[in-house]
Amino acid sequence: MASLLGERLFEISGQGPPPQKDFFQLVITKNEVILTSWRISLRLECRGLPPNQQKISHQDFQNDKTLQYEVGAVFGQRILDYTAALCQGKFDYLERLPDDIMLRIMYCLELKDMALLAQTSRRFKTLFSSEKFWEQTVRNCAGFNRDIEDIANAMGWKRTFLTFFHNSDDKKQQPNLIPLLGYLGCSYR
Known part of the structure; x- marks a missing residue:
């Protein structure tokens, strides 16, 4: 360390x-x-x-x-x-871990927990808002394919996730993140 x-x-x-x-x-x-x-x-x-x-x-x-x-x-x-x-x-x-290691740790968390972690520091908020984070999140979703990748490259990975994957799972398993993203100052449109 x-x-x-x-x-x-x-x-x-x-x-x-x-x-x-x-x-x-x-x-x-x-x-x-x-x-x-x-x-x-x-x-x-x-x-x-x-x-x-x-x-x-x-x-x-x-x-x-x-x-x-x-x-x-x-x-x-x-x-x-x-x-x-x-x-x-x-x-x-x-806070001192390299971004790639931090992103790996974040991928092990539930999306709601990652959004809460993003509220703890600027660094976590920046990582949570990064395209790299959202790209990996979309790539790990069930139903991801080449067509989704093309769409995500055109309109952005975060927007792709919120459009195609966010509400596709059971509401109990995946809470609505839209209010939380707004609270964090992240654009979701």
Whole structure:
């Protein structure tokens, strides 16, 4: 599992809270937390200032309340909690799996469960909305043939599934996904 971890575990950047206009970047590597800030100001004395960079080990970050406060103020409590979890060695391996492996795992789930999984993160939503996912879903349906493949190539795999296969099974086995797809922001027409 350690091979899934790149050198950079997490990276986020953005503007600080008002009234400041400073720009911040948070990078978490395998060994340290790096918070870089660029001063944004119209004042002459601030022009040409180099960015301020704070590098600190994971262990030291857990004890540095000032830096934790700054990360929380700039990026929010959710990012602070995630940063603290990474510093404690709590990695989200599932999110780091390659797309082809994630798609294989998703194919083992019921369609309703996949739609619910898509609500948990942007990555799962993107995979659930991908043509690759819907192509494999249609190819695994009973009644798939060359004619269906030609239709799917013309009108899209998701639309083909919803048109030809979604309502063909017993309603109890396969719940109506149209409202759930709409909730996820997926177009189904």
